[in-house]
């Protein structure tokens with residue numbers, strides 16, 4: 001099994017209290033009348049579904065949004081009691097699982113809506129409507145036709161939601177267009193609660209908050225909208241170990257493609273992390289890592305399992321074999337890495353989560369061992385198959 005050969009020396013450390021603080025920051029920003037639903041799809045953006053869900057519930061969250069039924073069942077089998085809604089619903093196929101586990105489908109099309117309509121008992125559901133993203137959700141014409149059929153009177157949705165395409169750019173006209181379309185569509189679905197904004201949409205202001213915001217990235221410390229000063233706490237730090245340090249003469253090539261040549265006699269640390277762990281290949285020759293606070297540049301390409309670091313200026317005792325290099329932390333965050341490599345922050349985070357061992361840091365007063373109570377956790381595997 002791949003999980004058993006994952007090197008424990010590449011550690012993504014996740015600060016649960018930072019996630020809780022970010023939840024509170026968003027809650028305070030939108031105010032008490034607006035509900036903050038936590039998006040924990042894709043294994044909580046790679047950070048570990050059940051652990052993160054538990055931390056969010058402790059912080060006061062009572063609605064979790066997952067990507068699929070497997071994730072919802074994993075939460076239930078882990079005794080997570082909060083409301084759980086499923087983005088990619090398949091209610092028509094798995095209605096029984098929704099009912100027996102008290103799960104909420106997000107209805108994305110008319111076929112699923114028919115299944116809600118034909119269900120033996122009333123079913124709590126959210127309705128996703130299309131306003132300019134052309135992904136999932138009922139088009140306005142569908143909503144109007146279904147409205148006229150009377151289904152929303154017989155089986156009203158509890159929440160109507162839509163998703164913004166350009167919320168990271170506050171000035172983009174798409175935001176206003178989608179907001180107007182959402183207003184018009186959701187008027188047909190009263191008194192359903194309304195939800196338009198995800199993380200970046202929160203910063204667009206009150207007119208975008210409606211009754212509920214659905215926040216993922218911001219909880220995990222990603223500042224998608226580039227708000228300054230950044231109100232979010234970094235959540236993830238990344239550490240890997242030095243395998244060996246070698247001396248390299250001036251003028252020698254380092255790594256695939258010989259993209260770096262030493263300009264002086266150098267010491268190079270070989271650190272055990274590569275793109276298999278989710279470190280973007282595109283950060284070759286662009287980032288620095290830290291050894292006990294000393295910054296040292298990554299030189300040459302990122303290999304599958306190794307990187308090469310110029311440690312000529314780092315004291316030898318701090319970067320030798322077994323010493324830890326910090327790649328991400330409070331100084332250099334996932335956002336910084338993504339910007340430097342020219343890749344998407346959510347992509348970086350979800351890949352690191354899959355490729356590294358995860359360790360949880362809980363600084364909350366409730367947890368013993370202040371200031372840092374570390375617990376190791378492997379990757380959760382869904383114990384329950386969904387029978388067809």
Ligand SMILES: *Cc1c(COP(=O)(O)O)cnc(C)c1O
Nearest residue numbers: 039163198199200214215216217
């Ligand atoms: C992923 C997702 C979110 C959360 O998005 P963030 O930008 O990470 O906050 C909200 N709503 C829908 C429909 C999503 O797919």
